[in-house]
Structure formats: C-alpha cells, structure tokens
Amino acid sequence: MKAAVLEKPGRLAIKELPDPSCPPGGVVVKVLASQVCSTDLHMWQRGHPALRCPRILGHEIAGVVAKSSSEVQGFKRGDKVQVYPGISCGTCRFCCQGRENLCPSIRILGFSVDGGFGQYLALPEKAINNGCLNPVTYALSAAEAAMAEPLACCLNGLEKVALKEGETVLVLGAGPIGCLFAMVAKHHGSGKVILLEKDPGRISQAGQGLEVDLLDANKVDVVDAVMELTEGQGADVVVTCFREAALEYPLLDLAAQGGRVLMFSGISADKGVVPTDLNAVHYRELALVGAYGCTSVQCQRALGFMADGLDVSWLISQRVALHHLEESFSNLAAKKVMKICVEPWEDNNGLVWQ
Ligand SMILES: [Zn+2]
Numbered sequence: 001m002k003a004a005v006l007e008k009p010g011r012l013a014i015k016e017l018p019d020p021s022c023p024p025g026g027v028v029v030k031v032l033a034s035q036v037c038s039t040d041l042h043m044w045q046r047g048h049p050a051l052r053c054p055r056i057l058g059h060e061i062a063g064v065v066a067k068s069s070s071e072v073q074g075f076k077r078g079d080k081v082q083v084y085p086g087i088s089c090g091t092c093r094f095c096c097q098g099r100e101n102l103c104p105s106i107r108i109l110g111f112s113v114d115g116g117f118g119q120y121l122a123l124p125e126k127a128i129n130n131g132c133l134n135p136v137t138y139a140l141s142a143a144e145a146a147m148a149e150p151l152a153c154c155l156n157g158l159e160k161v162a163l164k165e166g167e168t169v170l171v172l173g174a175g176p177i178g179c180l181f182a183m184v185a186k187h188h189g190s191g192k193v194i195l196l197e198k199d200p201g202r203i204s205q206a207g208q209g210l211e212v213d214l215l216d217a218n219k220v221d222v223v224d225a226v227m228e229l230t231e232g233q234g235a236d237v238v239v240t241c242f243r244e245a246a247l248e249y250p251l252l253d254l255a256a257q258g259g260r261v262l263m264f265s266g267i268s269a270d271k272g273v274v275p276t277d278l279n280a281v282h283y284r285e286l287a288l289v290g291a292y293g294c295t296s297v298q299c300q301r302a303l304g305f306m307a308d309g310l311d312v313s314w315l316i317s318q319r320v321a322l323h324h325l326e327e328s329f330s331n332l333a334a335k336k337v338m339k340i341c342v343e344p345w346e347d348n349n350g351l352v353w354q
C-alpha cells in the first residue's frame with residue numbers, strides 16, 4: 001500500500017509499504033477519507049509531545065472494512081465506518097466512566113500508532129472491543145464521516161462547559177475548529193455566537209458558511225466590541241480555537257459574570273506559562289475548563305448530528321491524493337484552505353463507499 005510517513009518533523013515521504021495483515025480479533029480498514037487537522041500540520045512543522053516517528057499521521061478517518069477477523073462480531077467486509085482514533089485500555093476508571101480520552105495508557109492513531117494517511121489501516125482486537133469503529137448508516141459521504149472526529153471534539157468541549165439554551169458564545173479563531181464550534185453551539189440552542197478572527201482569508205471563508213457575528217480583530221477593540229454585542233455583559237462561554245488565543249486575548253475579561261472559559265486549543269510549550277487572574281475567577285464565579293480530544297460515543301453523536309442536517313461539507317476546501325499531502329500542509333499553514341480531505345484511494349477500485 002501507499003502511505004505518507006512522517007520520518008521526522010519536516011520530512012514526509014510517500015512510501016510503498018506491505019499491505020497490513022488482519023490482526024487476530026481485529027480488522028483492516030480501507031481508508032477512503034482522512035481529513036488533515038491542524039495537529040497534523042503542527043506535527044509536520046514541529047513535532048508533538050505524543051508523536052512517535054516514523055509515523056503515518058492522520059486521525060480523522062473514514063473508510064470501509066476490507067478484512068475482518070472471524071471473531072469480530074458486527075463488522076463485515078464492505079461496511080462503512082468512521083474510526084475513533086484512540087485505543088484505550090478499557091479498564092481504568094476513566095475508560096469505565098466513558099471518558100476514554102483521559103485514559104492514561106491510550107494510544108492515538110496518527111500519534112503513537114499509525115493513522116489514516118495510508119491506503120489501509122489495521123486495528124487490533126483491543127481497538128475493536130473498545131469501540132474504535134462506528135458504523136456509518138447515514139447518507140453521508142466518506143469525507144463528511146471523517147469530519148465526525150473534529151466535530152466530536154467540539155461536542156466534548158460543549159459538554160464540558162454545559163452550554164445552556166440562549167447563552168452567548170464567543171469563539172476565538174475562525175479556522176475549521178472555530179467554525180465547527182460555532183455551528184455545534186448554534187445546533188445546541190446557543191444564543192448569539194460571536195466569532196473573532198484576524199486573518200482576512202479566514203474571515204471571508206467563515207463569512208461564506210456561517211451566520212454569526214463575525215468580528216475582525218484588526219479593526220476593533222476586542223473587549224469593547226464583545227461588550228457592545230453582549231449588552232455590556234461579556235460572553236457566557238469563551239472558547240479558544242487557535243493555539244495562541246490565550247496569549248492574544250484577555251480571556252477572563254471577555255467572559256460574563258458566572259461565565260466559562262474553555263481551553264480548547266493548547267498553547268505552544270515554548271510560550272511558557274500564561275499568568276491568570278485567579279481573583280477574577282473567584283469574585284466573578286468564572287470557570288476555567290479544559291477539553292482535549294473526544295470519545296467514541298461523541299463521534300457517534302457527531303455522525304448523527306450531520307445526518308440530522310448539520311452541514312459541514314462547506315468546510316472541506318480540497319480533496320487531494322496522498323502525494324499532495326505536503327503541499328496541503330503548506331496551504332493549511334498559509335490559511336488558504338479550511339479542511340483538506342486526503343483520499344488515499346484515488347481510483348476506489350474494489351471496495352467503495354456506497
Ligand atoms: Zn484533529
């Protein structure tokens with residue numbers, strides 16, 4: 001099979017590798033769509049604490065079952081699946097609570113085990129037993145099904161802040177994740193959604209797909225503008241949707257009394273520790289909340305929301321073959337595109353998504 005292998009940060013090679021054999025109790029998925037995430041870009045540029053090279057990246061995956069071990073119940077050749085990218089232990093307290101994204105021994109496809117930028121993906125028995133495969137029974141394309149993972153990460157964030165109907169949400173950053181977050185907040189009955197962005201390309205891309213209050217951070221005083229849009233209250237939920245949001249914007253000042261600040265995006269390790277006014281948290285009853293990754297059940301929910309009419313397809317700017325992956329990283333770094341869908345099988349001969 002062909003696969004894009006990150007040999008080390010900065011060096012990506014398209015390689016011909018042996019087709020994976022089916023692990024006992026596991027399956028082999030023929031990958032038909034693998035979305036490029038900003039984390040993949042980050043790994044290519046600088047690496048990542050959880051990355052082990054050489055590695056086939058890609059953790060937003062959909063495809064069809066190509067081979068299935070005889071012991072595997074419920075999945076047969078040709079079934080359409082979305083792949084939850086975590087292989088958790090299934091027995092720790094977090095796994096038992098359905099919070100497998102916090103499992104201390106979780107291995108993540110495209111981070112510490114091979115992911116979706118290859119034509120086939122072998123999943124071991126443990127992955128199947130712990131719910132890595134979600135059947136796609138809806139009328140969604142493979143590219144849309146692969147969007148379930150980033151959408152599920154947004155659902156996870158939304159659950160962590162317990163969004164209530166009518167609440168104002170301020171999304172910092174109008175990249176793909178910021179746009180997905182804005183959409184999912186609306187879908188969950190939020191009130192006003194304010195999207196803040198400073199990149200002109202991102203502003204026009206987001207403006208084409210979303211009906212939200214879009215603020216150009218270059219043209220306004222951010223705190224004043226948010227206060228104006230929220231009748232002087234601030235936002236009930238403030239969410240960081242790009243890496244340095246916590247450095248660029250005064251998160252706590254943007255939040256309403258009793259509001260929640262969601263650290264959805266991390267901060268680059270070399271930026272150090274961000275000072276935080278904990279007295280503001282105390283006196284104004286703010287909550288500072290984190291969210292990282294998602295669970296398999298949240299991926300199932302995300303598939304359901306898309307089937308219900310949450311249309312994410314406008315975010316998919318390009319569909320490319322495997323050998324265009326490096327160029328795609330450059331386009332993503334330059335913010336020329338939103339999501340790029342890698343289709344490792346260009347010809348689709350044999351097994352297809354139908
Ligand atoms: Zn991702």
Ligand SMILES: [Zn+2]
Pocket residue numbers: 088089090091092093094095100103104105106
């Ligand atoms: Zn666990």
